[in-house]
Amino acid sequence: xxxxxxxxxxxxxxxxxxxxxxxxxxxxxxxxxxxxxxxxxxxxxxxxxxxxxxxxxxxxxxxxxxxxxxxxxxxxxxxxxxxxxxxxxxxxxxxxxxxxxxxxxxxxxxxxxxxxxxxxxxxxxxxxxxxxxxxxxxxxxxxxxxxxxxxxxxxxxxxxxxxxxxxxxxxxxxxxxxxxxxxxxxxxxxxxxxxxxxxxxxxxxxxxxxxxxxxxxxxxxxxxxxxxxxxxxxxxxxxxxxxxxxxxxxxxxxxxxxxxxxxxxxxxxxxxxxxxxxxxxxxxxxxxxxxxxxxxxxxxxxxxxxxxxxxxxxxxxxxxxxxxxxxxxxxxxxxxxxxxxxxxxxxxxxxx
Amino acid sequence: xxxxxxxxxxxxxxxxxxxxxxxxxxxxxxxxxxxxxxxxxxxxxxxxxxxxxxxxxxxxxxxxxxxxxxxxxxxxxxxxxxxxxxxxxxxxxxxxxxxxxxxxxxxxxxxxxxxxxxxxxxxxxxxxxxxxxxxxxxx
Numbered sequence: 461x462x463x464x465x466x467x468x469x470x471x472x473x474x475x476x477x478x479x480x481x482x483x484x485x486x487x488x489x490x491x492x493x494x495x496x497x498x499x500x501x502x503x504x505x506x507x508x509x510x511x512x513x514x515x516x517x518x519x520x521x522x523x524x525x526x527x528x529x530x531x532x533x534x535x536x537x538x539x540x541x542x543x544x545x546x547x548x549x550x551x552x553x554x555x556x557x558x559x560x561x562x563x564x565x566x567x568x569x570x571x572x573x574x575x576x577x578x579x580x581x582x583x584x585x586x587x588x589x590x591x592x593x594x595x596x597x598x599x600x601x602x603x604x605x606x607x608x609x610x611x612x613x614x615x616x617x618x619x620x621x622x623x624x625x626x627x628x629x630x631x632x633x634x635x636x637x638x639x640x641x642x643x644x645x646x647x648x649x650x651x652x653x654x655x656x657x658x659x660x661x662x663x664x665x666x667x668x669x670x671x672x673x674x675x676x677x678x679x680x681x682x683x684x685x686x687x688x689x690x691x692x693x694x695x696x697x698x699x700x701x702x703x704x705x706x707x708x709x710x711x712x713x714x715x716x717x718x719x720x721x722x723x724x725x726x727x728x729x730x731x732x733x734x735x736x737x738x739x740x741x742x743x744x745x746x747x748x749x750x751x752x753x754x755x756x757x758x759x760x761x762x763x764x765x766x767x768x769x770x771x772x773x774x775x776x777x778x779x780x781x782x783x784x785x786x787x788x789x790x791x792x793x794x795x796x797x798x799x800x801x802x803x804x805x806x807x808x809x810x811x812x
Numbered sequence: 813x814x815x816x817x818x819x820x821x822x823x824x825x826x827x828x829x830x831x832x833x834x835x836x837x838x839x840x841x842x843x844x845x846x847x848x849x850x851x852x853x854x855x856x857x858x859x860x861x862x863x864x865x866x867x868x869x870x871x872x873x874x875x876x877x878x879x880x881x882x883x884x885x886x887x888x889x890x891x892x893x894x895x896x897x898x899x900x901x902x903x904x905x906x907x908x909x910x911x912x913x914x915x916x917x918x919x920x921x922x923x924x925x926x927x928x929x930x931x932x933x934x935x936x937x938x939x940x941x942x943x944x945x946x947x948x949x950x951x
Contacts, residue, residue, distance in 0.1 A: 519839035682877055739868030740821060740845070769846075769871040771900065806905050 461552035474478060489573055526666065545634075556606060558618045562586045563626045564790040566763065568644065568783040569800050571775060576798045578642040578677065580763060580783055581623055581630075582790065604734075609682055616648035616682070617657040623647075624664060631672050644678050648682035652695045676703035681731075685714040689723050696724035707761060713737075713745055720758060727780065728753060729761030732770060743773045750777035771805055814838045814932045817858035819849035819875060820891070821867040829862070829891075829919065836925050846870025850878055858886070858929055861950035862910075867903045872885035873902060874908050880910035887931035 561583045567576035607713040627643050651657045678699040696706045705726040710717050712730045720728055730749060753760045765771040767782030774782045816838045820826040830840045841856050843849035847869045861879055865872035876888055890906035903914040913927045
């Protein structure tokens with residue numbers, strides 16, 4: 461669960477214990493990450509040489525789908541090596557440049573404490589103002605998000621790595637101003653399903669100082685609905701060592717939900733995408749999901765509540781954590797936590 | 813004749829309420845959500861609006877605010893069952909945001925009749941809660 465009580469420890473300055481070295485260089489000094497970044501830059505160089513027609517084709521193929529399959533989970537090293545070589549030879553399979561992303565943050569409403577209590581990052585392509593210059597502009601708060609679904613395991617890992625890096629940097633920036641806010645760290649199921657990628661991700665997490673780990677709530681995303689409780693338990697056990705809690709994002713509209721009892725998952729929730737079916741059906745699906753979770757005694761969350769109808773419905777359906785445009789627009793800079801009462805949902809910001 | 817604009821997304825509730833209102837001598841225009849209701853508000857010029865709270869495509873409190881902005885004197889009745897949680901907070905909010913009356917589902921025919929008559933006879937009626945509970949606090 462999120463904890464509103466996170467604050468400066470009594471009698472001491474936690475920021476003094478934060479690492480002064482740059483996290484990016486720390487991360488990049490890891491051999492596996494470094495080699496990955498090298499492959500990535502080679503791919504970008506290759507792609508640059510291609511004609512515009514080919515680039516358009518590359519663009520169309522960006523989000524190629526490599527669905528999760530238990531058979532793919534533990535692949536022999538030589539198979540992985542072949543895949544790595546193939547990926548170098550076929551750069552069109554690569555969906556994004558990991559360093560050309562920026563992040564906007566969605567304030568998450570904790571209904572129980574009536575506060576915008578945590579922040580959920582969302583990757584968006586960086587806005588290029590001029591060749592070679594990446595600039596975070598106001599447009600980033602409205603740009604379409606990077607679609608994290610249907611990524612290959614390696615691409616999912618890269619997105620997760622980049623997200624973790626940005627989160628860590630944000631926490632570091634805030635800590636330097638003596639501010640600490642809970643953060644939700646999305647991590648793809650694909651990353652955690654591959655033992656190789658899981659170990660890489662966890663090794664990145666191990667570089668995070670303890671004080672940061674108390675701020676992180678991991679949220680496993682894009683997981684299949686038929687995942688076994690043992691697998692969830694294993695993921696939860698590994699991630700909980702580096703964060704406060706683990707949430708699980710279920711596939712919206714799925715008729716079956718993973719059995720999360722006794723797995724260590726604190727909350728199960730949904731993300732309402734931009735390509736929603738009509739709002740009436742969405743609200744019905746939210747209601748039945750919430751009812752099921754109530755029977756299981758699980759906390760619930762919903763992201764992407766874009767309209768007042770959806771947000772109000774989420775509130776009345778007893779979702780514990782709600783985020784989306786109807787609650788608060790995405791922000792590029794986190795400044796403060798804010799109280800948020802149900803009335804503000806329908807009547808707008810509180811009058812002072 | 814009292815012309816009622818009934819905004820309710822649940823088809824079963826809508827048809828039941830329509831029958832009840834016709835029995836009370838009203839004519840009824842039905843809308844399945846707030847957006848459709850607001851469109852009909854302009855074209856049909858009703859004498860009374862009854863609106864649900866939890867609805868897709870513009871929920872009830874939002875609809876009430878827009879009706880209030882467009883037609884400040886039009887009587888509005890908000891109805892709700894409170895959704896999955898049974899939380900009736902939004903009926904209170906609806907009243908604060910401009911509804912003259914609130915009714916909690918399931919709606920009793922006598923309550924509906926009293927409400928419609930009160931508003932039809934005296935549209936300036938400041939309104940009462942039929943959902944029980946404390947009077948709404950000043951914002």
